[in-house]
Amino acid sequence: MGISTSTHGEGIAEVVMDVPPVNALTVRGWFDLADAVREAGRDPGTRVVVLRAEGRGFNAGVDIKEMQATSGFEALVGANRGCYAAFAAVYECEVPVIAAVHGFCLGGGVGLAGNADIVVASDDAYFGLPEVERGALGAATHLARLVPQHLMRAMVYTCRNVTAAELHAFGSVLELAPRDGLRDAALEVAARIADKDPYVIRRAKESLNGIDPVDVKRSYRFEQGLTYELNLMGAGDRHRDAFVAEGGS
Template sequence: MGISTTRPGAGIAEIVVDAPPVNALTVQGWYDLAGAVLAAGRDPDVRVVLLRAAGRGFNAGVDIKEMQSTPGHGALIGANRGCFAAFAAVYDCEVPVIAAVHGFCLGGGIGLVGNADIVVASDDAYFGLPEVDRGALGAATHLARLVPQHLMRAMVYTCRNVTAAELHHHGSVLEVVPRDALRDTALELAGNLAAKDPYVLRRAKESLNGIDPVDVHRSYRYEQGFTFELNLAGAGDRHRDAFLHDNKES
């Protein structure tokens, strides 16, 4: 369990998140994921990274239990910095990152997927930002890379989810396949990229980041400032405690 990296094919690094029950990552988990992605990208033998998860869903964001059980604000600050590091690692990875998404992709999962180069998903996948209902803000920067502007705003305010089929319609999910075909589909796509000239592929990633109209690092950091304000105002703890109270069985 945790974060593991394997080599399922020539030039492919497969990074798997396995943090039961819902792949909600601890502070250390976010940093571990960031380190794994960056290390894979720096490896000259790697031409593409496949990021996926085991278990019930892709990612449920931060570990709220850790945050609420840790005295002071250390876990909140750690989670914010850890998420920033992990999202940035996907974006800054020196090779293309393919995200293979199944089940739920919520909160921090949106940050990872929104910064990926290519997204494939299973037909049971759904995506959303429950942040407003948790007394926090963040990852609208990355959601805006997946859906049109007005839908992004509606999703932030209402905390509604969208399906993989909807994202395929918007062009942000490349393929939607049955869940049992997701990994094979992602590996086939990864193999296609891995067969290309590695120098050209790395320069392509660098050039695409260079022409991006939004600085995702600064934009996300700006959002995070409002999470700290909400916490200082008491809204963060109030909503996180309510969430844990309503989900004791988890």
């Protein structure tokens, strides 16, 4: 369990999150994920990375229980820096990253999927940002890469979710698959990329990041600054404590 990496076929690296019960990552977990994705991309034998998860869902964001059990602000700062590192690792990975999403994709999960090059999802997958209900902000930067602007705003304000089928209609999800066929579907897309000239694919990734209209790292850091403000004003702890008291995971 934890974060693991394996290789499949010709040039396909598979990075897997397996952190029960809901793949809510600890501070260390976010940095481990960032390291795994970066190392996979730096390997000259890697042509494409598949990022997926085991368990009930893709990713439920940060481990709020860890944050509330830690005195001071160390865990809050660590989680923010860890998310920043992991999201950036996906975006800056030297080869394309395919996010294979099943079940829930919430908070930090949206940061990962939104920064991926391609999203393949199971037909039971859904995406959302519950940050406002947790006294925090963040990953709207990445949600804006998945849904239209006004829907993104409504999702932030109301904390509503969208289904993989909706994202497929928008073109944000490339393919829908049954849950038991998701991994195969992602590996099939990965194989089509891995079949291309690896040098050209790496330059294609570099070129697409170079023409991106939004600096996702700077944009996300701005959001995080407002999360720090919410914490200083007491809103962060108030909502996180309520989440823990309700038995949230």
